Amino acid sequence: MALSKRHPAALFAVLAVALGTTGAAYAAVSAQTAPKVVAKTETQVEQGKQLFLEGCSSCHGLAAQGASDGPSLLGVGAASVDFQVGTGRMPLAAPGVQAMPKMPSYNEEETAALAAYIATLGAGPGIPTAEMLDTTNAELALGGELFRTNCAQCHGASAVGGALSEGRKAPSLMDADAKNLYEAMVTGPQSMPVFADSTLSVEDKQHIIAYVAELQKNESPGGFSLGRLGPVTEGLFIFTIGLGVLIVAAVWIGAKAK
Amino acid sequence: MNELEHPTGDPYGAKDGKDLISGITVFPMEPHVPRKADIDPKAAIRAERQVATMFGLSSLMIILFIVAYIQVPADLLITIPVIGTLNANHLAIGFTFGMAILLIGLGAIHWAKKLMPDEEVIQERHALTSSNEERAAVQSSLQRGAAESGFKERKIIRRSLLGALALFPVPLIVLLRDLGPLPGTRLRETIWDEGIHLVTDATYKKIKASDIPLGGLINAVPENLLEIEHEEHNLNQRGKASIIIVRMDPADIVSQQGEAWDYQGVLAFSKICTHLGCPTSLYQQRTHHLLCPCHQSTFDLSDSGNVVFGPAARRMPQLAITVDAEGYLVAQSGFNEPVGPSFWERG
Incomplete structure (x- = not known):
């Protein structure tokens, strides 16, 4: 009863104050640890x-x-x-x-x-120099072949990443820039093997970087890409949404008219 | 010959919700409720118009389809919230054509539900057997046919026919030969041999052992694959001979499939999963685990390529390697065991 007599804005005021205090406190604490x-x-x-x-x-x-x-x-x-x-x-x-x-x-x-x-x-x-990251002379077709031979097994043919064992994963390359890509190949961070310049030449890396950049530019002509993960998400989509729509349609067809 | 076999006359079925034979209640009949369109002529007209509207909209969609096909540029991309960026032409022709057929279907169902007769009727069920007279007639007709054909008397015809029919399936068996020829030793052999250089896949460059960094991975093939590049079945050879080369700290190597099959921590293994033959090169350099993407079989390359997880039943075959005079990696010999999935005669 008492609550209903208060101004409707009171609840929002209380919320705003509470959120503000929490935020300020968090900022103060994290500033100390950063x-x-x-x-x-x-x-x-x-x-x-x-x-x-x-x-x-x-x-x-x-x-x-x-x-x-x-x-x-x-x-x-x-x-x-x-x-x-x-x-x-x-x-x-x-x-x-x-x-x-x-x-x-x-x-x-x-x-x-x-x-x-x-x-x-x-x-x-x-750290790779700008010259090493220059892909103006890179060959996309060779880059694609090298990518499919050396990278696609973990990062996927469309470079969206993939699962490894025990919770590890190969990250998506969709947001990686040329320097990130080069450094990752040459140093082999975490689970990733090393692709040193001695075994995968600077030119080969440029071909690969150019190819990944091309993949990043790729529009999805079919619209909703479902993560480009292939049959897993597509199957899930069709089994839930697709079958759901069909069931609703079947129920409607079978329902008695009024 | 009882009543059940003589359905002549009374149909079998249900009456008043009871099975005519057993008298068991088969389904409860709800009282019939007439629809609005049955009692209100205005509602019937409204339903009629709704159905006609749907059919009319379907025609409109077909016209829009033709317009969209001609007018919307084939390379125009549009962005729709949630769905994303897609080809406007595909969207337009797919939407109009899909809606056209959907509206025909919706209209037909609406018509059936609202306007077509809505009485509960009993579907009569008859016994499936024919009457005894009919069965006797068919039997005697068959016997007469057999007698008139002279099948019993004309022995030479009968025997030659039976012989022809017996031989008829033989071509089907002869054709089975095309499943062959038998693989012979092809399942056991690859083109790897003593002294064959290991070269990088896709670029075919010889590999200096000293160039491979710790934690490095190289997808490689035998150099003589280039010699058969244009031969028939060269892809089979590539499939069998593909390997991966990894380098690890020699102190990390627990065991190998043969003594000194590595070269200073550089190890070569088949790339073909021993479960179902997928290319397996998801090498995790810190655990030395090799993961197959198909069914998650995991091999420990620091421990003879043994299976540590998954459905694979056999370890990953190791290729014994060394270096030539200039320090390039070469095979000590071919694979010691068949690569790839198990097969019947593998033993």
Whole structure:
């Protein structure tokens, strides 16, 4: 009774205040835990080392030698850091079978500093140059053949990703840019094998990158693509929606007219 | 010869909801409720117009179909919320043609439900057997036919006919030969042999062992596949001979199918699943597990390619490899066991 006498806007006011408070509190807490740029250092490498010690060493070890919670980073190269940190996979949101991409925690300058520091610890693949990512002379047909031979088994023929074992998966390549693709091939993040420049040449990688870019551009002429996963989603759709419509139609046909 | 076999006269069926023979109630009859269109002439006219409207709309859809076919550009893409981007021409002609046939169907059903006679009637059920007289007549007619044909007396005709009929299925059996020829050793052999170079699939480049990084994967084929590129059945050879090459820390190798079949942690395995023959190259470099995408058979390449999960019954065959004088990977020999799925004579 008392409730009904209150102004109808009261409920919304209470909700707004509650949501605002929660949001502000969360922002305050997460701001404390988010990695921060620390004291300005003279060189990029020193800045990277500082960032590493603060944000990464608890899992990867103080000298990046690896520990029970994280692998060694000796010799993984700048490309690996740029990929893992630049796509937000590192730092991990939570321990699990696979690091998932998210909003990067470090800005570009910090990522570059981390990459520069890790690169000093051991020789590894560097960040690809603009020249290496240039696909103007790439052959799409060869790229397609290489993609189907080397990539499609996990990422799918349409590059939308696919399942692996024990909860791991090959991610979709629909949003990956040329640099991400190159770095992933050359470093082999997580479950992915390494496709080094010595075995899959820079030109071959350019063919593949051009082909993936072409796949990304592909419109879906049939409309709703159902994830391009093939028979699984298509079967589910037809068994639920398709059969559902048929059942409704059958019931309508059989119903007695009034 | 009782009443049941003599259905002449009274039809079998149900009356007043009871089976005429057993007297069991077969279904409860609800009281008949007349429809609106049965009692109200206005409602009947309304229903009539509705049906005619649906048929009329169907005709309109066909006209729109022709217009859309001519007028809507074949390469025009439009974006519809939820459904996504699709070809306007396909959408227009599919929608109009589909609606045209749907409206005919809807109209017909509406017509039947609203206007066609709506009385409950009893469907009479008759016994399926013919009367004894009819059966006797058929029997005697058959016997007379057999006697008049002289099938019994004319022995030579009878025997030659039986012989012809007995031989008639023979061609069907002879044709079974086309299922062959028998595979011979083809299920057991691939074109791999001692000293054959391992080359990358699609680009056919020789592979230096020192070029393969730790955790690396290469999809490879034998170099002599190029020699038979234009021969018949070369795809069979490709299918059988495809391999994957991986490199792992030699300390990670638990066991191999033969002693020193690797080269400094570089291992080569058949790419063909031993379950049903799918190409299996979903290699997860950190666990050294090889996953088949078809039925999730999983092989541990660090442990002789043994099956760790899934329906495969046999380990993944390993190819013994080494390097030539220049450091390129070559096969030590062909596969030691048949690759691919099991077969009857495999043993």
